[in-house]
Amino acid sequence: MKLKRLQTFHNSMRIYKTSVGTFDFEFNDVQCACLFEADYKKGFSITFFKKITAESISLPILPGYNISTYIKPHELFIDFWSFFGFENGDGSSHMTNFFKTFEATIPTTFSPKKNIKRAIIVKKYNLEERDKPYFQGFVNWSIHNAKHPDKPRHRNPDNLEKTRLLYPEIYEVIKEYDISVRYTAFEQVIDIQQLLDETISS
Numbered sequence: 001m002k003l004k005r006l007q008t009f010h011n012s013m014r015i016y017k018t019s020v021g022t023f024d025f026e027f028n029d030v031q032c033a034c035l036f037e038a039d040y041k042k043g044f045s046i047t048f049f050k051k052i053t054a055e056s057i058s059l060p061i062l063p064g065y066n067i068s069t070y071i072k073p074h075e076l077f078i079d080f081w082s083f084f085g086f087e088n089g090d091g092s093s094h095m096t097n098f099f100k101t102f103e104a105t106i107p108t109t110f111s112p113k114k115n116i117k118r119a120i121i122v123k124k125y126n127l128e129e130r131d132k133p134y135f136q137g138f139v140n141w142s143i144h145n146a147k148h149p150d151k152p153r154h155r156n157p158d159n160l161e162k163t164r165l166l167y168p169e170i171y172e173v174i175k176e177y178d179i180s181v182r183y184t185a186f187e188q189v190i191d192i193q194q195l196l197d198e199t200i201s202s
Contacts, residue, residue: 001099005106007065010038012110018168020124022117025105027098028085033120036061048083049120056123057083069095118166125165128158132183133166135192138199141178155180170196 013021025032032048044061057079061067071077086094118133145152159180164171170181173196
């Protein structure tokens with residue numbers, strides 16, 4: 001089954017040069033946060049996270065934004081069946097209904113404010129300080145090293161990768177600079193653009 005809306009969603013993601021996007025989905029009273037990952041090396045996928053228990057399951061997205069209604073291997077099918085509360089008497093029509101419902105739920109426009117749920121993304125990836133998914137500030141290591149030439153420090157590659165996934169717009173600006181992003185466990189109201197401009201110009 002071709003997921004046309006997912007293709008449109010991904011095309012919108014490309015504008016922001018991000019490889020992950022999230023959105024909500026509900027089926028059989030199971031409320032999920034979905035994470036679409038466009039990994040050109042390992043393959044595209046959709047991961048469903050239950051909002052209450054954080055239990056998750058991933059399905060591959062086939063070339064051409066297709067998804068198979070016949071889930072393989074069988075173990076994955078059984079896990080999927082249980083995850084969404086299908087009953088023994090449910091047949092292929094229920095699976096078709098599931099994917100039609102899922103397709104209709106996928107947004108067609110990507111928005112960094114709406115479609116990057118950072119608390120979900122950190123569950124999927126082995127990022128540094130996974131308990132701290134929210135922006136707190138910047139550290140310009142060029143300034144630090146000018147003040148402390150005897151103790152030079154530089155940005156950790158893991159910090160840059162975390163920023164690429166959680167804050168793609170910031171990543172595009174700082175990736176060529178020796179600047180780290182400080183993270184916190186709590187979401188804060190911060191004028192990121194102003195801080196970014198001050199950090200780059202300082």
